[in-house]
Structures are given as structure tokens and as C-alpha cells.
Amino acid sequence: MLAPNDDTGGPVFDNSYARLPERFYVRQPPRRVAAPSLIRLNRLLAATLGLDPEARSEAEWAEVFAGNRLLPGMDPVAMAYAGHQFGNFVPQLGDGRALLLGEVIGTDGVRRDIHLKGSGRTPFSRGGDGRAALGPVLREYLVSEAMHALGVPTTRALAAVTTGEPVFRDRELPGAVLARVARGHVRVGTFQYFAARGDTEAVRVLADYVIDRLYPDVRETDAPYRELLAAVARGQARLVARWLGLGFIHGVMNTDNLSLAGETIDYGPCAFMDAYDPATVFSSIDQGGRYAYARQPEMAQWNLARLAECLLPLLAEDQDRAVELATEVINQYARWFEADWREEMARKLGLATEHPHDQRLVEDLLELMQGARADFTLSFRALAASVEGDAAELRAQLGEGNAVDQWLSRWRERLEREGAEPEAAAQRLRAANPGCIPRNHRVEQAISAAETGDLAPFEALLDAVTRPFEEDTAQGPFARPPEPGEEVAQTFCGT
Incomplete structure (x- = not known):
């Protein structure tokens, strides 16, 4: 029987989601594990959440983040949601191996969820074992914390714990649990769960909850539900533009993995490109390339259209008018994305301003990179040295020839028209283009x-x-691309 810990002066947890009607979730405790052991506690994040890392021993934190012990106020629930998976609608998915433990208000005043992955079977498990293997837990820890450091809105890793128990996939593997943190875990699929059942009242309750939790400013507008849709779409445009600027490929952009909080969620078969190719796919389950690198913007728009369908009854009493309002927002997403993408690429080229001809400059560079199978990350990082007069690293990626010479000349002229000093431009370039990413190998x-x-x-x-x-x-060594034979062709979900 799970019982709350003694209070050690840390925050008492709340769970506003568990105060919604009971059809929104199933209340249940985590399943105990045999021998939890702490792999890592994200001490800086814990402190931001108001959790003093020194208040408990490593063994005690392992008990908490394995799910063996609850802290005061924790009220674990498995959230109900549906979703389109690779374009096919599944009316009930839900947290099959995860639990929302509760929420804390951090030292920065932000309310965040703490969520366990791998905490045991729930009524939504659909035959799964409810557990997680060590590999996917470490992948999510690495990639989500890297994304945060890269400036991408994301769920974050608070702790990773081994369970002392095996899990069975294609082979026996060590089991683990991940504690992740997010501004919220409501997804497009959460709305779809109720819309598919014709439960308009639940859609309204959920929309009100998301507005109050994440977008309180839209409450005072004349059309709060339309503005909610617009706020989510605006956030997704920024998010996907940022992904593309880093060569990131989500892998499973299903509607149950589009967060209303505008954060990257689910680091299953995700990956970063090495050699640039817009058709790149890593996920072993994405057989048709639905979520290939270059398709991510349109897939986000497709997902937003599914959210808009759920919200139609809230947008206007007249169905035609509701569709018109929703369509305006979904079309606006494309314009927002294009503006965000232009801004992202201007940063990556070291430009402080935008000019209509810059799009051609970007497209020509990407074409050179694709033709040379240049490394995405290293090519952009090499621009800093190039603006300082040493283009050897960039030429090592793009090759020699007139096309490369002409592009370099046009780019340098563009920087000169801005009056950019080489040192200042190089500083901007190194601040915009990472030298190290979590490479797949x-x-x-x-x-x-x-x-x-x-x-x-x-x-x-x-x-x-x-x-x-x-x-x-x-x-350093982690910045280098894979040697022949080290390339990772596929990434896997882990369930």
C-alpha cells in the first residue's frame, strides 16, 4: 500500500487534472518495483521545481521516481485520450504505461506536471506490459535535455531509475522508469477522445481547463475557443520551425503526441539527421515516410485540423460559420510557420535582418548540402569560421567548385550589406548553430x-x-558524425 512521505519542507503536490470529471482519467497507483536504483536525478530541474535534491537520499529519490513512494499531495491518474496514429484513428489510447503523479508550482511561478513512464499497466495498456526498458528511458533523458539546451520547448527529464526487474522486448532488457516534467500533458488526442464520443460538454470542460492552465489571456477575448486554437497553432509553428533548424525528426507526430502546451513530447523513435536529406526517416514504424523531415510542417497542420474539428461546436452555433473560423486559423498556421522558418534560417545564416532574396540563399545552400550529402549540423557550424575567412570546414562538407564559391560570395555580400563585422557575425553564428547534438550512433x-x-x-x-x-x-568527440559502419538507419519506439 502506497502512502505519502513525511513532509520535508518541499512543495506539496496538487493535481488539478484529477479534479476534472472522472471520465477524463483512471485513478490508480504506480506498480511497485523490486529494487529501484537512481541512475540520475536532474538536480537543477528539481531545484527549479522546488524539490530540494539534498532533502532525501538517492535511495529515497529512487523510491519516489520508481513509483514505490508518493509525496504529499500526489494523486496518480492515467489520462484518457484517443489519437490518429499514422493517419488511422484509434478511439481509445490513453496512458497505458504512464501516470500523472501531480503538479508543482516551481520557484519561477510556473505550474508543471510530473509524469512517470514505465510505471506499470493501466486500463489503457491494450495488452502491453506497462513497463519501460532502460534504453528508451536513457534516450528520452538525453534527447529531451539536449533539446532544452538547444532552446526547444520540450518536456524534460527529472529522473531515471532502474527497477531491478527485466522487461522483454526482442530480448530480455533491464527495466527502468522515467520521471518527466511538462507544462501540461493534454494532447490533441485528449480532445479527440471526447469528440469521438459526442461528449461536447467534456470538450468544453477540457478547453476551459487548458485555457485556465496554459492560455489565461484568451479568456478575456470575444472568442476564447477560437483564440485557444490560434494560440496552439502559433506555438506549433514556432516549435516545428525550431525542429527543422536543428535537423530534428520527431518520428511519431501522431495526434496523441501533439501537446497543447506547445512542447515536444514523446522521444521514442526520434533522431537528428547527419547527412542532409529532406526525405530522411528514422522511425522503424514509419514505413511510408509520413513524418519525414520535410513533411513535419504539414503534418503539424494536419494534426491542428483534427483539433479544430473537435472544437467546432464551441466556435459557433452555426456549423458553417464554425468551419469558416477554424479554417482561417488552420490556414494562418501555414503563414506563421513560413515566417518562423525564415526567421530561423536567417539566424542560422548569421543575419540580423530579413530580405526577400534570403529564401533563395537558404534554398541554394540546402541544395548544395543535399547534393554533397553534407552533415547538417557541421555545415551550419562551419559558417562561423567561413565568415572569419577560413572556409575549409565548410568546403569539407560541401565540396569544391563554382557553385560553392558563388554561394559563399553571395552570402558574404549579404552580411556586408548589413554592415556586419566578421567577429560579430561569427558570434551570432556560433550562438545559433550548435556544434554538438545527440547523434544517433x-x-x-x-x-x-x-x-x-x-x-x-x-x-x-x-x-x-x-x-x-x-x-x-x-x-570534441561527440560532435563528430558517424564513421562508416556506425550509421544508425532506424530508431525504435521501445514499447
């Missing part, structure tokens, strides 16, 4: 070592990817 190497009990590669990689713009990591 390095992540896999860290996971393989951890499965044998060696966590040193995980710790070293985590240190590097959470300092992505610093020169020592940009020049």
Missing part, C-alpha cells in the same frame, strides 16, 4: 554500455549535449 553506444552496467558513456554524452554551443564540445 552516440546515443546507441551510450545505451549499449548502460545495458551492461556502464553508465560512463551516458554521463559523458549528457554533459556534451547539454552544452551544445560551447567550443570544447563543438571540437
Whole structure:
């Protein structure tokens, strides 16, 4: 029987989601694990949440984040949601191996969820074992913390714990639990769950909850539900533009993985591109390339259209008018994305202003990169040295020839028209273009070592990817692309 810990002066948890009607979730405790052991506690994040890392021993934190012990106010629930998975609608998905423990208001005044993944079966498990293997837990820890360091809105990793129990996938693997943090876990699929059942009242309750929790400013507008849709669409445009600027490929952009909080959620078969190719797909389950790198903007728009369908009864009493209002927002998303993408690429080219001809400059560089199978991250990082007069690194990526010479000349002229001094431009370029990302082969190497009990590669990689713009990591071993034979062709979900 789980019981709350003694209060050690930390925050008492709340769970506003558990105060919604009972059809929104199933209340249940985590399943106890045999021998929890703390792999890592994100001490800086814990302090931001008001959780004093020193208030409990590592063994006590392991008990908490494995789900064996609840802190005061924790009220675990498995959230109900539906979703389109690779375009096919599933009317009930839900947290099959996860639990929302509750919420805390951090030292920065922000309310955030703490959510366990791998905490045991729930009524939404659909035959799964409800557990997580060590590899996917470490992948999510590495990539989500890297994304945060790269400036991407994201769920974050608070703790990783081994369970002392095996899980069985294609082979026996060590079990683990991840504690992640988010501004909210409501998804497009949460709305779809109720809309599919014709439960308009639940859609309204959920929309009001999201407005109050995440977008309180829209409450005072003349059309709060339309403005909610617009706020979510605006956030998704920024988010996907940021992904593309880093060469990130989500892998499973299903509607149950589009967060209303505008954060990247679900780090299953995600990956970063090495060689630039807009058709790149890594996810082993994305057989048709639905979520390929270049398709991510339109897939986000498709997902937003599904949210708009759920909200139609709230937008206007007249169905035609509701569709018209929703369509305006969904079309506006495309314009927002294009503006965000232009701004993102201007930053990556070291430009302080935008000009209509810059789009051609971007397209020509990407074409050169694709033709040369240039490394996405290293090519952009090399621009800083190029503006200082040393284009050797960039030419190593793009190759030699008139096309490269002409592009470099046009780009340098564009910077000169802005009056940019080389030193200032190089500083902007190094601040915009990371030198180190969680490369797929390095992540896999860290996971393989951890499965044998060696966590040193995980710790070293985590240190590097959470300092992505610093020169020592940009020049270090984790910045290098894979050697022949090290390439990772597919990534996997882990369930």
C-alpha cells in the first residue's frame, strides 16, 4: 500500500487534472518495483521545481521516481485520450504505461506536471506490459535535455531509475522508469477522445481547463475557443520551425503526441539527421515516410485540423460559420510557420535582418548540402569560421567548385550589406548553430554500455549535449558524425 512521505519542507503536490470529471482519467497507483536504483536525478530541474535534491537520499529519490513512494499531495491518474496514429484513428489510447503523479508550482511561478513512464499497466495498456526498458528511458533523458539546451520547448527529464526487474522486448532488457516534467500533458488526442464520443460538454470542460492552465489571456477575448486554437497553432509553428533548424525528426507526430502546451513530447523513435536529406526517416514504424523531415510542417497542420474539428461546436452555433473560423486559423498556421522558418534560417545564416532574396540563399545552400550529402549540423557550424575567412570546414562538407564559391560570395555580400563585422557575425553564428547534438550512433553506444552496467558513456554524452554551443564540445568527440559502419538507419519506439 502506497502512502505519502513525511513532509520535508518541499512543495506539496496538487493535481488539478484529477479534479476534472472522472471520465477524463483512471485513478490508480504506480506498480511497485523490486529494487529501484537512481541512475540520475536532474538536480537543477528539481531545484527549479522546488524539490530540494539534498532533502532525501538517492535511495529515497529512487523510491519516489520508481513509483514505490508518493509525496504529499500526489494523486496518480492515467489520462484518457484517443489519437490518429499514422493517419488511422484509434478511439481509445490513453496512458497505458504512464501516470500523472501531480503538479508543482516551481520557484519561477510556473505550474508543471510530473509524469512517470514505465510505471506499470493501466486500463489503457491494450495488452502491453506497462513497463519501460532502460534504453528508451536513457534516450528520452538525453534527447529531451539536449533539446532544452538547444532552446526547444520540450518536456524534460527529472529522473531515471532502474527497477531491478527485466522487461522483454526482442530480448530480455533491464527495466527502468522515467520521471518527466511538462507544462501540461493534454494532447490533441485528449480532445479527440471526447469528440469521438459526442461528449461536447467534456470538450468544453477540457478547453476551459487548458485555457485556465496554459492560455489565461484568451479568456478575456470575444472568442476564447477560437483564440485557444490560434494560440496552439502559433506555438506549433514556432516549435516545428525550431525542429527543422536543428535537423530534428520527431518520428511519431501522431495526434496523441501533439501537446497543447506547445512542447515536444514523446522521444521514442526520434533522431537528428547527419547527412542532409529532406526525405530522411528514422522511425522503424514509419514505413511510408509520413513524418519525414520535410513533411513535419504539414503534418503539424494536419494534426491542428483534427483539433479544430473537435472544437467546432464551441466556435459557433452555426456549423458553417464554425468551419469558416477554424479554417482561417488552420490556414494562418501555414503563414506563421513560413515566417518562423525564415526567421530561423536567417539566424542560422548569421543575419540580423530579413530580405526577400534570403529564401533563395537558404534554398541554394540546402541544395548544395543535399547534393554533397553534407552533415547538417557541421555545415551550419562551419559558417562561423567561413565568415572569419577560413572556409575549409565548410568546403569539407560541401565540396569544391563554382557553385560553392558563388554561394559563399553571395552570402558574404549579404552580411556586408548589413554592415556586419566578421567577429560579430561569427558570434551570432556560433550562438545559433550548435556544434554538438545527440547523434544517433552516440546515443546507441551510450545505451549499449548502460545495458551492461556502464553508465560512463551516458554521463559523458549528457554533459556534451547539454552544452551544445560551447567550443570544447563543438571540437570534441561527440560532435563528430558517424564513421562508416556506425550509421544508425532506424530508431525504435521501445514499447
